[in-house]
Amino acid sequence: MHYSSLLPDVLKIADAASEKVLHVYQSDFKVRLKADQSPITAADEASHEIILNGLKSISQDIPVLSEEGADIAWGERKGWQRFWLVDPVDGTKDFTQRTGEFTVNIALIEFGEPVLGVVTAPALKEAYWGAKGEGAFKRDRTGKIHRIRVATPKEEVRVLASKNHLNPETRAFIDALGPHEMIQAGSSLKFCRIAEGHADIYPRLGPTSEWDTAAGHAILLAAGGTVNKLNGEPLTYGKEDLLNPHFVASGR
Template sequence: MQYKSLLTEVSAIADNASEKAHEIYITDFQIDFKADESPITAADLASHKIIVDALRELTPDIPVLSEEDADIPWEQRKQWRRFWLIDPIDGTKDFTQRTGEFTVNIALIEDGQPVLGVVTAPALNEAYWGAIGAGAFKRDSDGEIHRISVTEPKDTVLVVASKNHLNDDTKAFINKLGSHELVQAGSSLKFCRIAEGQAHIYPRLGPTCEWDTGAAHAVLAAAGGKVETLDGTPLKYGKEDVLNPFFVASGSWYRQDSQK
Protein backbone atom coordinates (compact mmCIF):
# COMPACT_ATOMS: atom_id res chain seq x y z
CA MET A 1 0.00 0.00 0.00
CA GLN A 2 1.32 3.47 -0.94
CA TYR A 3 1.10 5.35 2.34
CA LYS A 4 2.38 8.67 0.98
CA SER A 5 -0.43 9.15 -1.53
CA LEU A 6 -2.97 7.82 0.95
CA LEU A 7 -1.80 10.39 3.52
CA THR A 8 -2.78 13.22 1.18
CA GLU A 9 -6.30 11.90 0.76
CA VAL A 10 -6.80 11.07 4.44
CA SER A 11 -5.50 14.51 5.45
CA ALA A 12 -8.15 16.09 3.22
CA ILE A 13 -10.83 13.97 4.90
CA ALA A 14 -9.59 15.05 8.34
CA ASP A 15 -9.61 18.70 7.24
CA ASN A 16 -13.23 18.41 6.09
CA ALA A 17 -14.24 16.88 9.42
CA SER A 18 -12.25 19.55 11.28
CA GLU A 19 -13.96 22.36 9.42
CA LYS A 20 -17.37 21.00 10.39
CA ALA A 21 -16.29 20.44 14.00
CA HIS A 22 -15.02 24.00 14.24
CA GLU A 23 -18.28 25.38 12.82
CA ILE A 24 -20.09 23.69 15.70
CA TYR A 25 -17.39 24.65 18.24
CA ILE A 26 -18.00 28.37 17.75
CA THR A 27 -21.75 28.04 18.27
CA ASP A 28 -23.80 27.64 21.44
CA PHE A 29 -23.77 23.84 21.04
CA GLN A 30 -25.64 21.36 23.24
CA ILE A 31 -23.79 18.84 25.41
CA ASP A 32 -25.29 15.38 25.83
CA PHE A 33 -23.95 12.36 27.70
CA LYS A 34 -23.38 8.73 26.76
CA ALA A 35 -24.25 5.75 28.96
CA ASP A 36 -20.79 5.94 30.59
CA GLU A 37 -21.47 9.63 31.37
CA SER A 38 -18.80 10.88 28.97
CA PRO A 39 -19.84 14.01 27.05
CA ILE A 40 -20.84 14.01 23.39
CA THR A 41 -21.77 16.86 21.07
CA ALA A 42 -23.02 17.30 17.52
CA ALA A 43 -19.38 17.77 16.51
CA ASP A 44 -18.52 14.18 17.52
CA LEU A 45 -21.35 12.82 15.39
CA ALA A 46 -20.79 15.12 12.40
CA SER A 47 -17.06 14.41 12.33
CA HIS A 48 -17.74 10.68 12.61
CA LYS A 49 -20.12 10.70 9.64
CA ILE A 50 -17.83 12.75 7.40
CA ILE A 51 -14.81 10.55 8.11
CA VAL A 52 -16.52 7.17 7.95
CA ASP A 53 -18.43 7.96 4.76
CA ALA A 54 -15.28 9.26 3.05
CA LEU A 55 -13.09 6.34 4.12
CA ARG A 56 -15.65 3.80 2.97
CA GLU A 57 -15.67 5.47 -0.43
CA LEU A 58 -11.86 5.78 -0.55
CA THR A 59 -11.07 2.23 0.62
CA PRO A 60 -14.26 0.12 0.53
CA ASP A 61 -12.30 -3.04 1.34
CA ILE A 62 -10.90 -1.69 4.65
CA PRO A 63 -13.26 -1.84 7.67
CA VAL A 64 -13.68 1.13 10.01
CA LEU A 65 -13.80 1.25 13.81
CA SER A 66 -14.85 4.57 15.34
CA GLU A 67 -15.45 5.57 18.94
CA GLU A 68 -18.95 6.58 17.89
CA ASP A 69 -19.66 3.17 16.32
CA ALA A 70 -17.63 0.78 18.44
CA ASP A 71 -20.16 -2.01 19.03
CA ILE A 72 -18.71 -4.29 16.37
CA PRO A 73 -18.52 -7.89 17.65
CA TRP A 74 -15.08 -9.31 18.38
CA GLU A 75 -15.89 -12.31 16.18
CA GLN A 76 -15.96 -9.87 13.29
CA ARG A 77 -13.11 -7.59 14.35
CA LYS A 78 -10.64 -10.40 15.03
CA GLN A 79 -10.63 -11.16 11.30
CA TRP A 80 -9.30 -7.70 10.50
CA ARG A 81 -5.63 -7.59 9.53
CA ARG A 82 -6.02 -3.97 8.43
CA PHE A 83 -8.59 -1.40 9.59
CA TRP A 84 -9.21 2.31 10.04
CA LEU A 85 -9.32 3.50 13.65
CA ILE A 86 -11.15 6.78 14.22
CA ASP A 87 -11.66 9.18 17.09
CA PRO A 88 -13.92 11.86 15.57
CA ILE A 89 -13.26 14.23 18.47
CA ASP A 90 -10.58 13.38 21.03
CA GLY A 91 -10.77 15.63 24.03
CA THR A 92 -14.50 16.27 24.07
CA LYS A 93 -14.02 17.82 27.52
CA ASP A 94 -11.53 20.25 25.96
CA PHE A 95 -14.16 20.91 23.30
CA THR A 96 -16.94 21.58 25.80
CA GLN A 97 -14.65 23.67 28.02
CA ARG A 98 -13.46 25.57 24.93
CA THR A 99 -9.75 25.12 25.62
CA GLY A 100 -9.15 24.62 21.91
CA GLU A 101 -7.07 21.48 22.52
CA PHE A 102 -9.35 18.90 20.98
CA THR A 103 -8.42 16.86 17.92
CA VAL A 104 -9.76 14.86 14.99
CA ASN A 105 -7.94 11.54 14.61
CA ILE A 106 -7.66 8.99 11.78
CA ALA A 107 -5.29 5.99 11.92
CA LEU A 108 -4.64 3.02 9.69
CA ILE A 109 -3.80 -0.12 11.67
CA GLU A 110 -1.98 -3.07 10.12
CA ASP A 111 -1.07 -6.24 12.01
CA GLY A 112 -1.63 -4.55 15.36
CA GLN A 113 0.43 -1.41 14.68
CA PRO A 114 -0.51 2.10 13.47
CA VAL A 115 1.17 2.64 10.10
CA LEU A 116 -0.47 5.93 9.11
CA GLY A 117 -2.04 8.71 11.13
CA VAL A 118 -3.54 12.17 10.78
CA VAL A 119 -4.29 14.44 13.75
CA THR A 120 -5.88 17.85 13.31
CA ALA A 121 -6.54 20.51 15.94
CA PRO A 122 -9.39 22.56 14.44
CA ALA A 123 -9.47 25.40 16.97
CA LEU A 124 -5.66 25.79 16.84
CA ASN A 125 -5.60 25.52 13.03
CA GLU A 126 -2.83 22.91 13.23
CA ALA A 127 -2.45 19.47 11.70
CA TYR A 128 0.00 16.59 11.99
CA TRP A 129 0.42 13.54 9.79
CA GLY A 130 2.85 10.71 9.26
CA ALA A 131 3.27 7.19 7.96
CA ILE A 132 5.82 4.42 7.68
CA GLY A 133 8.42 5.39 5.10
CA ALA A 134 6.92 8.85 4.58
CA GLY A 135 8.13 10.76 7.65
CA ALA A 136 6.10 13.05 9.88
CA PHE A 137 4.89 16.59 9.21
CA LYS A 138 3.14 19.52 10.85
CA ARG A 139 1.03 22.23 9.22
CA ASP A 140 1.20 25.24 11.52
CA SER A 141 -1.42 27.93 12.08
CA ASP A 142 0.06 29.98 9.22
CA GLY A 143 -0.41 27.10 6.80
CA GLU A 144 3.32 26.36 6.58
CA ILE A 145 4.29 22.67 6.42
CA HIS A 146 7.36 21.46 8.30
CA ARG A 147 8.95 18.03 8.59
CA ILE A 148 9.12 17.10 12.27
CA SER A 149 11.14 14.67 14.37
CA VAL A 150 11.68 13.78 18.01
CA THR A 151 14.51 15.27 20.07
CA GLU A 152 16.53 13.99 23.02
CA PRO A 153 16.58 15.77 26.38
CA LYS A 154 19.76 17.61 27.32
CA ASP A 155 19.66 18.76 30.93
CA THR A 156 15.91 18.78 31.54
CA VAL A 157 13.29 16.25 30.48
CA LEU A 158 10.15 17.91 29.12
CA VAL A 159 7.24 15.79 30.31
CA VAL A 160 3.87 16.20 28.68
CA ALA A 161 1.01 15.40 31.03
CA SER A 162 -2.56 16.37 31.74
CA LYS A 163 -3.54 18.11 34.95
CA ASN A 164 -6.69 15.99 34.92
CA HIS A 165 -4.74 12.70 34.93
CA LEU A 166 -1.73 13.51 37.14
CA ASN A 167 -2.29 10.67 39.62
CA ASP A 168 0.18 9.46 42.26
CA ASP A 169 1.65 6.74 40.02
CA THR A 170 2.27 9.27 37.26
CA LYS A 171 3.90 11.70 39.70
CA ALA A 172 6.18 8.91 40.98
CA PHE A 173 7.13 7.97 37.41
CA ILE A 174 7.94 11.58 36.52
CA ASN A 175 10.03 12.10 39.65
CA LYS A 176 12.27 9.17 38.66
CA LEU A 177 13.18 11.00 35.47
CA GLY A 178 15.30 13.50 37.40
CA SER A 179 15.38 17.14 36.35
CA HIS A 180 12.14 17.81 34.47
CA GLU A 181 9.51 20.36 33.48
CA LEU A 182 5.84 19.72 32.79
CA VAL A 183 4.45 20.66 29.39
CA GLN A 184 0.67 20.93 29.22
CA ALA A 185 -1.23 19.64 26.19
CA GLY A 186 -4.73 18.30 25.66
CA SER A 187 -6.02 15.16 23.95
CA SER A 188 -3.76 13.42 21.42
CA LEU A 189 -1.69 16.59 21.07
CA LYS A 190 0.52 15.13 23.82
CA PHE A 191 2.00 12.67 21.33
CA CYS A 192 2.32 15.39 18.70
CA ARG A 193 4.30 17.65 21.02
CA ILE A 194 6.85 14.83 21.37
CA ALA A 195 6.81 14.19 17.61
CA GLU A 196 7.69 17.83 16.90
CA GLY A 197 10.40 17.97 19.58
CA GLN A 198 8.52 20.24 21.99
CA ALA A 199 8.41 17.53 24.67
CA HIS A 200 10.30 14.31 25.36
CA ILE A 201 8.02 11.87 27.13
CA TYR A 202 4.36 11.20 27.97
CA PRO A 203 3.64 8.59 30.65
CA ARG A 204 -0.02 7.54 30.69
CA LEU A 205 -0.72 5.51 33.81
CA GLY A 206 -4.48 5.72 33.46
CA PRO A 207 -7.20 4.43 31.13
CA THR A 208 -7.33 5.19 27.42
CA CYS A 209 -8.89 3.42 24.44
CA GLU A 210 -7.28 2.42 21.17
CA TRP A 211 -8.96 5.24 19.23
CA ASP A 212 -7.55 7.80 21.68
CA THR A 213 -3.98 6.95 20.71
CA GLY A 214 -3.82 5.30 17.27
CA ALA A 215 -3.46 8.33 14.97
CA ALA A 216 -1.05 10.27 17.16
CA HIS A 217 0.93 7.07 17.82
CA ALA A 218 1.42 6.76 14.05
CA VAL A 219 2.61 10.37 13.80
CA LEU A 220 5.04 9.88 16.68
CA ALA A 221 6.41 6.64 15.21
CA ALA A 222 6.92 8.36 11.83
CA ALA A 223 8.81 11.14 13.65
CA GLY A 224 11.22 8.61 15.22
CA GLY A 225 9.42 8.00 18.51
CA LYS A 226 7.73 5.02 20.12
CA VAL A 227 4.87 4.00 22.40
CA GLU A 228 5.49 1.09 24.75
CA THR A 229 3.65 -0.60 27.58
CA LEU A 230 5.27 -0.64 31.01
CA ASP A 231 7.03 -3.93 30.24
CA GLY A 232 8.73 -2.39 27.21
CA THR A 233 6.64 -4.01 24.47
CA PRO A 234 5.04 -1.96 21.67
CA LEU A 235 1.49 -0.79 22.32
CA LYS A 236 -0.78 -3.00 20.20
CA TYR A 237 -4.10 -2.40 18.47
CA GLY A 238 -6.96 -4.58 17.32
CA LYS A 239 -7.42 -6.32 20.68
CA GLU A 240 -10.65 -7.83 21.93
CA ASP A 241 -10.60 -5.27 24.76
CA VAL A 242 -10.19 -1.82 23.21
CA LEU A 243 -8.82 -0.42 26.49
CA ASN A 244 -5.09 0.26 26.31
CA PRO A 245 -2.71 -0.91 29.01
CA PHE A 246 -0.67 1.82 30.69
CA PHE A 247 2.02 3.12 28.34
CA VAL A 248 4.89 5.53 27.82
CA ALA A 249 5.21 7.60 24.64
CA SER A 250 8.70 8.97 24.00
CA GLY A 251 11.59 9.44 21.65
CA SER A 252 13.92 6.51 21.05
CA TRP A 253 16.24 7.74 23.84
CA TYR A 254 14.01 6.41 26.63
CA ARG A 255 14.45 2.91 28.04
CA GLN A 256 11.90 1.29 30.35
CA ASP A 257 14.59 -0.34 32.51
CA SER A 258 15.75 3.14 33.54
CA GLN A 259 12.67 3.34 35.77
CA LYS A 260 13.52 0.23 37.78
Protein backbone atom coordinates in the same frame (compact mmCIF):
# COMPACT_ATOMS: atom_id res chain seq x y z
CA MET B 1 0.44 -0.64 0.52
CA HIS B 2 1.77 2.79 -0.51
CA TYR B 3 0.84 4.97 2.45
CA SER B 4 1.96 8.16 0.67
CA SER B 5 -0.86 7.71 -1.84
CA LEU B 6 -3.45 7.54 0.97
CA LEU B 7 -2.24 10.47 3.06
CA PRO B 8 -3.57 13.35 0.89
CA ASP B 9 -7.08 11.90 0.85
CA VAL B 10 -7.07 11.13 4.57
CA LEU B 11 -5.86 14.66 5.32
CA LYS B 12 -8.71 16.08 3.20
CA ILE B 13 -11.21 13.98 5.14
CA ALA B 14 -9.76 15.13 8.47
CA ASP B 15 -9.84 18.77 7.30
CA ALA B 16 -13.50 18.44 6.27
CA ALA B 17 -14.37 16.92 9.65
CA SER B 18 -12.36 19.64 11.42
CA GLU B 19 -14.28 22.37 9.62
CA LYS B 20 -17.57 20.92 10.87
CA VAL B 21 -16.21 20.42 14.39
CA LEU B 22 -15.02 24.03 14.51
CA HIS B 23 -18.44 25.24 13.35
CA VAL B 24 -20.09 23.43 16.28
CA TYR B 25 -17.35 24.60 18.67
CA GLN B 26 -18.10 28.21 17.80
CA SER B 27 -21.83 27.74 18.40
CA ASP B 28 -23.95 27.37 21.53
CA PHE B 29 -23.65 23.57 21.55
CA LYS B 30 -25.22 21.17 24.04
CA VAL B 31 -23.38 18.38 25.88
CA ARG B 32 -25.07 14.99 26.41
CA LEU B 33 -23.89 11.90 28.27
CA LYS B 34 -23.52 8.51 26.58
CA ALA B 35 -24.38 5.24 28.33
CA ASP B 36 -20.85 5.10 29.81
CA GLN B 37 -21.31 8.66 31.14
CA SER B 38 -18.72 10.12 28.75
CA PRO B 39 -19.69 13.44 27.12
CA ILE B 40 -20.76 13.76 23.49
CA THR B 41 -21.75 16.73 21.33
CA ALA B 42 -23.05 17.30 17.81
CA ALA B 43 -19.41 17.77 16.79
CA ASP B 44 -18.56 14.13 17.62
CA GLU B 45 -21.52 12.86 15.60
CA ALA B 46 -20.99 15.09 12.57
CA SER B 47 -17.25 14.38 12.45
CA HIS B 48 -17.91 10.64 12.68
CA GLU B 49 -20.26 10.72 9.68
CA ILE B 50 -17.87 12.79 7.54
CA ILE B 51 -14.90 10.53 8.34
CA LEU B 52 -16.84 7.27 7.95
CA ASN B 53 -18.21 8.27 4.54
CA GLY B 54 -14.86 9.68 3.43
CA LEU B 55 -12.87 6.59 4.35
CA LYS B 56 -15.39 4.30 2.70
CA SER B 57 -15.08 6.34 -0.50
CA ILE B 58 -11.29 5.86 -0.67
CA SER B 59 -11.05 2.30 0.70
CA GLN B 60 -14.18 0.20 0.34
CA ASP B 61 -12.38 -2.93 1.55
CA ILE B 62 -10.88 -1.50 4.77
CA PRO B 63 -13.28 -1.55 7.77
CA VAL B 64 -13.62 1.42 10.14
CA LEU B 65 -13.71 1.37 13.93
CA SER B 66 -14.73 4.73 15.41
CA GLU B 67 -15.42 5.77 18.98
CA GLU B 68 -18.92 6.74 17.84
CA GLY B 69 -19.40 3.41 16.09
CA ALA B 70 -17.56 1.02 18.40
CA ASP B 71 -20.38 -1.51 18.84
CA ILE B 72 -18.83 -3.95 16.37
CA ALA B 73 -18.67 -7.48 17.78
CA TRP B 74 -15.27 -9.01 18.51
CA GLY B 75 -16.28 -11.97 16.37
CA GLU B 76 -16.16 -9.63 13.38
CA ARG B 77 -13.24 -7.44 14.45
CA LYS B 78 -10.84 -10.27 15.32
CA GLY B 79 -10.48 -11.12 11.64
CA TRP B 80 -9.37 -7.61 10.69
CA GLN B 81 -5.73 -7.49 9.59
CA ARG B 82 -6.05 -3.88 8.40
CA PHE B 83 -8.57 -1.28 9.62
CA TRP B 84 -9.11 2.42 10.17
CA LEU B 85 -9.22 3.54 13.81
CA VAL B 86 -10.95 6.89 14.37
CA ASP B 87 -11.67 9.33 17.17
CA PRO B 88 -13.99 11.97 15.65
CA VAL B 89 -13.23 14.41 18.50
CA ASP B 90 -10.42 13.47 20.89
CA GLY B 91 -10.41 15.55 24.05
CA THR B 92 -14.14 16.16 24.40
CA LYS B 93 -13.45 17.71 27.82
CA ASP B 94 -11.10 20.19 26.15
CA PHE B 95 -13.85 20.82 23.60
CA THR B 96 -16.55 21.44 26.22
CA GLN B 97 -14.17 23.51 28.37
CA ARG B 98 -13.22 25.49 25.23
CA THR B 99 -9.45 25.15 25.72
CA GLY B 100 -8.93 24.64 21.97
CA GLU B 101 -6.77 21.55 22.60
CA PHE B 102 -9.03 18.94 21.02
CA THR B 103 -8.26 16.99 17.87
CA VAL B 104 -9.65 14.86 15.06
CA ASN B 105 -7.80 11.53 14.84
CA ILE B 106 -7.59 9.05 11.95
CA ALA B 107 -5.19 6.08 11.96
CA LEU B 108 -4.59 3.06 9.78
CA ILE B 109 -3.74 -0.14 11.66
CA GLU B 110 -1.99 -3.11 10.04
CA PHE B 111 -1.42 -6.31 12.03
CA GLY B 112 -1.70 -4.37 15.28
CA GLU B 113 0.69 -1.57 14.29
CA PRO B 114 -0.34 2.05 13.59
CA VAL B 115 1.22 2.66 10.16
CA LEU B 116 -0.46 5.94 9.17
CA GLY B 117 -1.91 8.75 11.24
CA VAL B 118 -3.50 12.16 10.78
CA VAL B 119 -4.25 14.50 13.68
CA THR B 120 -5.86 17.89 13.15
CA ALA B 121 -6.43 20.54 15.82
CA PRO B 122 -9.33 22.61 14.42
CA ALA B 123 -9.24 25.48 16.93
CA LEU B 124 -5.44 25.77 16.78
CA LYS B 125 -5.46 25.51 12.96
CA GLU B 126 -2.71 22.89 13.06
CA ALA B 127 -2.40 19.49 11.41
CA TYR B 128 0.05 16.62 11.84
CA TRP B 129 0.51 13.48 9.78
CA GLY B 130 2.94 10.66 9.29
CA ALA B 131 3.27 7.16 7.88
CA LYS B 132 5.63 4.24 8.11
CA GLY B 133 8.64 4.87 5.90
CA GLU B 134 7.38 8.34 4.91
CA GLY B 135 8.37 10.55 7.87
CA ALA B 136 6.17 12.98 9.80
CA PHE B 137 4.95 16.48 9.01
CA LYS B 138 3.18 19.48 10.51
CA ARG B 139 1.06 22.13 8.82
CA ASP B 140 1.11 25.26 10.97
CA ARG B 141 -1.61 27.90 11.27
CA THR B 142 -0.13 29.84 8.32
CA GLY B 143 -0.50 26.78 6.08
CA LYS B 144 3.24 26.15 5.87
CA ILE B 145 4.30 22.48 5.99
CA HIS B 146 7.34 21.39 7.99
CA ARG B 147 8.99 17.99 8.31
CA ILE B 148 9.15 17.12 12.02
CA ARG B 149 11.44 14.89 14.08
CA VAL B 150 11.82 13.99 17.74
CA ALA B 151 14.47 15.92 19.70
CA THR B 152 17.60 14.72 21.47
CA PRO B 153 16.72 15.25 25.15
CA LYS B 154 18.68 17.70 27.27
CA GLU B 155 19.71 17.15 30.90
CA GLU B 156 16.29 18.31 32.14
CA VAL B 157 13.75 16.06 30.46
CA ARG B 158 10.52 17.71 29.24
CA VAL B 159 7.59 15.63 30.49
CA LEU B 160 4.08 15.83 29.09
CA ALA B 161 1.08 15.25 31.31
CA SER B 162 -2.65 15.36 30.71
CA LYS B 163 -4.47 18.43 31.92
CA ASN B 164 -7.46 16.35 32.97
CA HIS B 165 -5.91 13.03 34.00
CA LEU B 166 -2.77 13.62 36.11
CA ASN B 167 -3.26 10.87 38.70
CA PRO B 168 -0.97 9.91 41.64
CA GLU B 169 0.59 6.98 39.73
CA THR B 170 1.61 9.25 36.86
CA ARG B 171 2.86 11.89 39.29
CA ALA B 172 5.07 9.28 41.02
CA PHE B 173 6.44 8.08 37.66
CA ILE B 174 7.34 11.66 36.69
CA ASP B 175 8.97 12.41 40.05
CA ALA B 176 11.19 9.34 39.63
CA LEU B 177 12.63 10.77 36.41
CA GLY B 178 14.70 13.32 38.31
CA PRO B 179 15.14 16.90 37.05
CA HIS B 180 12.34 17.67 34.63
CA GLU B 181 10.16 20.36 33.13
CA MET B 182 6.41 19.72 33.18
CA ILE B 183 4.45 20.54 30.01
CA GLN B 184 0.70 20.09 29.82
CA ALA B 185 -1.32 19.48 26.68
CA GLY B 186 -4.72 18.09 25.79
CA SER B 187 -5.86 15.16 23.64
CA SER B 188 -3.49 13.47 21.16
CA LEU B 189 -1.52 16.72 20.88
CA LYS B 190 0.79 15.19 23.51
CA PHE B 191 2.11 12.69 20.94
CA CYS B 192 2.45 15.47 18.38
CA ARG B 193 4.43 17.71 20.75
CA ILE B 194 6.99 14.91 21.19
CA ALA B 195 6.99 14.22 17.44
CA GLU B 196 7.86 17.84 16.66
CA GLY B 197 10.61 17.97 19.31
CA HIS B 198 8.83 20.19 21.84
CA ALA B 199 8.73 17.52 24.57
CA ASP B 200 10.52 14.27 25.39
CA ILE B 201 8.26 11.83 27.21
CA TYR B 202 4.58 11.22 27.95
CA PRO B 203 3.77 8.57 30.56
CA ARG B 204 0.12 7.52 30.68
CA LEU B 205 -0.69 5.43 33.75
CA GLY B 206 -4.44 5.81 33.42
CA PRO B 207 -7.23 4.64 31.12
CA THR B 208 -7.24 5.41 27.40
CA SER B 209 -8.94 3.70 24.48
CA GLU B 210 -7.32 2.55 21.26
CA TRP B 211 -8.86 5.39 19.22
CA ASP B 212 -7.42 7.98 21.65
CA THR B 213 -3.83 7.07 20.85
CA ALA B 214 -3.50 5.38 17.45
CA ALA B 215 -3.16 8.43 15.16
CA GLY B 216 -0.73 10.27 17.43
CA HIS B 217 1.18 7.02 17.93
CA ALA B 218 1.60 6.59 14.15
CA ILE B 219 2.88 10.16 13.80
CA LEU B 220 5.33 9.75 16.68
CA LEU B 221 6.69 6.51 15.19
CA ALA B 222 7.15 8.24 11.83
CA ALA B 223 9.02 11.06 13.59
CA GLY B 224 11.47 8.64 15.24
CA GLY B 225 9.77 8.05 18.60
CA THR B 226 8.33 5.05 20.41
CA VAL B 227 5.20 4.12 22.35
CA ASN B 228 5.74 1.14 24.65
CA LYS B 229 3.87 -0.64 27.41
CA LEU B 230 5.47 -0.58 30.85
CA ASN B 231 7.12 -3.96 30.14
CA GLY B 232 8.94 -2.42 27.17
CA GLU B 233 6.85 -4.09 24.46
CA PRO B 234 5.28 -1.88 21.75
CA LEU B 235 1.71 -0.73 22.29
CA THR B 236 -0.53 -2.57 19.82
CA TYR B 237 -4.09 -2.29 18.47
CA GLY B 238 -6.97 -4.48 17.42
CA LYS B 239 -7.50 -6.20 20.78
CA GLU B 240 -10.78 -7.60 22.07
CA ASP B 241 -10.58 -5.13 24.97
CA LEU B 242 -10.42 -1.66 23.40
CA LEU B 243 -8.82 -0.13 26.50
CA ASN B 244 -5.06 0.43 26.29
CA PRO B 245 -2.68 -0.79 28.98
CA HIS B 246 -0.50 1.84 30.65
CA PHE B 247 2.20 3.11 28.29
CA VAL B 248 5.06 5.57 27.84
CA ALA B 249 5.43 7.63 24.64
CA SER B 250 8.89 9.09 24.09
CA GLY B 251 11.30 10.65 21.63
CA ARG B 252 14.91 9.58 21.50
